[in-house]
Amino acid sequence: MDIVSLLRDSGLRATKSRIAVLSFLEQQRVPISISEIAEKLGAVVDPVTVYRIIDAAKGAGIVKEVNLGTGSISYELAPDGHGHHHVVCTSCHKIADVSSCHEELLSRDALKEARGFASITGHSLEFFGLCKSCS
Ligand SMILES: [Zn+2]
Ligand SMILES: [Zn+2]
Ligand SMILES: [Zn+2]
The missing domain is CATH 1.10.10.10 (Winged helix-like DNA-binding domain superfamily/Winged helix DNA-binding domain)
Structure with a gap:
């Protein structure tokens, strides 16, 4: 880059x-x-x-x-x-990337639900779980 x-x-x-x-x-x-x-x-x-x-x-x-x-x-x-999102192992902190998140859909729903907001300009989303060697 x-x-x-x-x-x-x-x-x-x-x-x-x-x-x-x-x-x-x-x-x-x-x-x-x-x-x-x-x-x-x-x-x-x-x-x-x-x-x-x-x-x-x-x-x-x-x-x-x-x-x-x-x-x-x-x-x-x-x-x-x-960019992308991540799945994090809560035991050993191994990290894997996740690319999709249905951003437009989620933003639209969030905006519908959040009173007093005029726009959504970004989001933060990570997943937590256990990797194969920790589970
Ligand atoms: Zn792990
Ligand atoms: Zn990353
Ligand atoms: Zn996203």
């Missing part, structure tokens, strides 16, 4: 540290927390900057927050604004 174009297309300046953080995110097979990113990139980008970069990328809709039930929020690159 061309991280420089991704940043520019979403209205963010392609600075060295932004490129470093997003390229690192792209290489991860599973979502990762800010402290894990800061730990790995410590020599290149300081933790406060990592936090700001993730926050800006989240605002621009190219990074997604993922709650894996670990107590800290994880992040992953979602260039299309949606």
Whole structure:
């Protein structure tokens, strides 16, 4: 993926540290927390900057927050604004990706049910269970 174009297309300046953080995110097979990113990139980008970069990328809709039930929020690159969802093993924390979620249907129902809301702009959905070796 061309991280420089991704940043520019979403209205963010392609600075060295932004490129470093997003390229690192792209290489991860599973979502990762800010402290894990800061730990790995410590020599290149300081933790406060990592936090700001993730926050800006989240605002621009190219990074997604993922709650894996670990107590800290994880992040992953979602260039299309949606990305995918996950199934997490509650015993060994193995993670598998799930692509479909019937987003339009769910959003429409959610909007129908939620009083006082005018629009749905995003969603967060992860599944928890036991993997084959843990069950
Ligand atoms: Zn993922
Ligand atoms: Zn497991
Ligand atoms: Zn979805």
